[in-house]
Amino acid sequence: xxxxxxxxxxxxxxxxxxxxxxxxxxxxxxxxxxxxxxxxxxxxxxxxxxxxxxxxxxxxxxxxxxxxxxxxxxxxxxxxxxxxxxxxxxxxxxxxxxxxxxxxxxxxxxxxxxxxxxxxxxxxxxxxxxxxxxxxxxxxxxxxxxxxxxxxxxxxxxxxxxxxxxxxxxxxxxxxxxxxxxxxxxxxxxxxxxxxxxxxxxxxxxxxxxxxxxxxxxxxxxx
Numbered sequence: 219x220x221x222x223x224x225x226x227x228x229x230x231x232x233x234x235x236x237x238x239x240x241x242x243x244x245x246x247x248x249x250x251x252x253x254x255x256x257x258x259x260x261x262x263x264x265x266x267x268x269x270x271x272x273x274x275x276x277x278x279x280x281x282x283x284x285x286x287x288x289x290x291x292x293x294x295x296x297x298x299x300x301x302x303x304x305x306x307x308x309x310x311x312x313x314x315x316x317x318x319x320x321x322x323x324x325x326x327x328x329x330x331x332x333x334x335x336x337x338x339x340x341x342x343x344x345x346x347x348x349x350x351x352x353x354x355x356x357x358x359x360x361x362x363x364x365x366x367x368x369x370x371x372x373x374x375x376x377x378x379x380x381x382x383x384x385x386x387x388x389x390x391x392x393x394x395x396x397x398x399x400x401x402x403x404x405x406x407x408x409x410x411x412x413x414x415x416x417x418x419x420x421x422x423x424x425x426x427x428x429x430x431x432x433x434x435x436x437x438x439x440x441x
Contacts, residue, residue, distance in 0.1 A: 228377070231295070231299060236296075244303070249306060250297040250311060251314040257294055257297070258321050260290040264325065268329035268330055268332060269329055271283075272335050277391045280387040288380075323348060323351035323376070326383060328348040330347070330404055331408065335400075340404075340405050346412055347379075347415065350411075351379060354419055357422045360426075361422065364426075364430065367429065371418060374413075382411050385407065386404045386407030
């Protein structure tokens, strides 16, 4: 499998501005691995904002948390673009491409559970979302390691999880303004992430199984 085959398909890579930024970054003294590690910092900042909300600080911190989610995703975008298009890939790049994501996802999702003070049991939903996020990636890497295609199947791959969380975080203060409640929107977002992640686990495991069991393996239509 080539490096290109193992990349997550993202239309945003074709946007001229993104390519320009990637070129500028590749010309600086910064490595793709460093960009990958910075994504953890943004996820941590997001988590701190969410914990602050749960501790009683302003609900408008959720907008800052949403910004940090998107900054984390931009790091995920540019580390690959600088590595591949910028020609700065390293033999250990796949480690830095994957391990930081396994840290960043739980930092965001688990913290979201603690931000929902109205429902103490929402903490369990946050932990479950973090666990399932890691599990979906585990199935993908396991399948790839034993000969199946790299499966970025949804409906709740990384970019989908973060899109749902971003929307929930942006709407959260508006819920408080319009309805006088706090936490329902973010709770719904976590429920969607959990249900979608369970489906994603099933689809990825099924696709890997069908590919590996096929006498003449063909790339799954869900890949």
